[in-house]
Amino acid sequence: MIEVESLSRRYGNRWAVRDVSFRVATGEIVGFLGPNGAGKTTTLRMLTGYLAPSSGAIRIDGIEALQHPIHARQRLGYMPEGVPLYREMRVYEYLRHRAALKGVAEVSDAVDRSLERAGVTDARRRIIGQLSKGYRQRVGLAEALIADPPILILDEPTSGLDPNQVRQFRELVRSFRHDKTVLLSTHILSEVEAVCDRVIIIHAGLKVADPSTERER
Amino acid sequence: MMSAWVIMRRELASFFVSPLAYVVLTSWLMWNGVVFWVLTEFYARNAVASGAATPLSAFFGGSSLFFIPLLVFVPVLTMRLLAAEKQSGTIETLMTAPVSEASVVLGKYGASIVMWCVLWAPTLIYAWIMSQHGSVDWGATVASYFGILSLGAYFMAVGLLMSALAPNQIIAAVLSFVALGVLFTFGIGEFVFDGAMRELCAYLSMWSHMQSFSKGVVDTRYLVFDASVTILAVGLSIGALKARRHA
Secondary structure, three states: OEEEEEEEEEEOOEEEEEEEEEEEOOOOEEEEEOOOOOOHHHHHHHHOOOOOOOEEEEEEOOEEOOOOHHHHHOOEEEEOOOOOOOOOOEHHHHHHHHHHHOOOOOHHHHHHHHHHHHOOHHHOOOEHHHOOHHHHHHHHHHHHHOOOOOEEEEEOOOOOOOHHHHHHHHHHHHOOOOOOEEEEEEOOHHHHHHHOOEEEEEEOOEEEEOHHHHHHO | OHHHHHHHHHHHHHHHOOHHHHHHHHHHHHHHHHHHHHHHHHHHHOOOOOOOOOHHHHHHHHOHHHHHHHHHHHHHHHOHHHHHHHHHOOHHHHHOOOOOHHHHHHHHHHHHHHHHHHHHHHHHHHHHHHHHHOOOOHHHHHHHHHHHHHHHHHHHHHHHHHHHHOOOHHHHHHHHHHHHHHHHHHHHHHHOOOOHHHHHHHHHOHHHHHHHHHOOOOOHHHHHHHHHHHHHHHHHHHHHHHHHOOO
8 A cells, every 4th residue: 555645846946746645555556647747757756765755755555664765665666767777687687686685585486476477488588688678668577576565666667668568568567456556657548547447647746636535525 | 784795796797797897807907017017127127226125015006107007997997886877777776675775885885895806816916926036025915915905995985985976987987086186196295295284195195005015014094094084985975875865
């Protein structure tokens, strides 16, 4: 479960995110929708602890993420926008490294499982820098899954993929339903319709719509 | 601290699969091979003028030929440490993993110390060559390597800090070059100023530092200085990484 309370982030004197609050319940797949520059990436970066908020509170499965960042990050799998990877490493080397960094006990099993789940088993011995964009995206997902975290945060996971890869990727995300809590950002409405249970819409750093909370009212 | 070890291993693996590692090591050995040869020739031809100095003591910091390559090679070795992660964006996956800033910095720093040792290990062969053709003061040689390790601890820490501050590798390299160049030039102040300023310059001097160790004199003042700069620079690097989250 992700709980965000009046989260704000300022760059200099420009507000990137302003007073945004929302909840993502356990097992839900939620789309974080908004045009480019709306503050999606900034919000996700605050959730994952990459950026510190200017104000507000974040709870990850009840853990105060700002007070206990390492503890909170242990519960997250994160795929940043553009999927940064160590290009000189082989796929399995990279996953082994990340598993060790995240303190996974059975590294080899975890690598096999996440390769399988992300559908990159056939590329396990290839050098990351030589992979196609679609494969690199999946390696990024395998990395997010490596420690089997209860929460996945995916920033624009389908950007730059061809339509076939997009379809495969959406199926993959749908397969996490009920098993993991997923928050994915996108600027494509049809993507939300295709994979998400619910949508949170953000524009110019402000939350403009969150149908679930409106229903509650 | 387990994660520092994991980070250090990856850093070393990625360094030693890069062409950079072999370009650096090869040119380093070529440079030092020429330096060692010239020094040996000099002492062979000027046995009287050389006094107590030996080719080895001259090689380990007895001449500026020791420092000039270091001003270039240290920045090249350290520029990648954190700046490469920023450049490629992998800093985001690194800093969102459940690891502390301190483990990241210590892992990177540990890797740089290993690189420093790899740089110097082949020079042991010069000591061996000398021992085949004359007598080698092994005590002074051990002290020289100890001095190099201590000096390297602080050089690498300065390079690490610049890599933590700079947005990319080129800027990291330039900043390290300038920082080490200024520290090197301070040492020359020992021959320029007098009084307290002279004392200060002598204390900061990496030249006097290595001259003392290469003669076999382990001067604790230099060790204290090296350790202080190292701790300061590593601490500031951790601070710089923490500050990034607020940038």
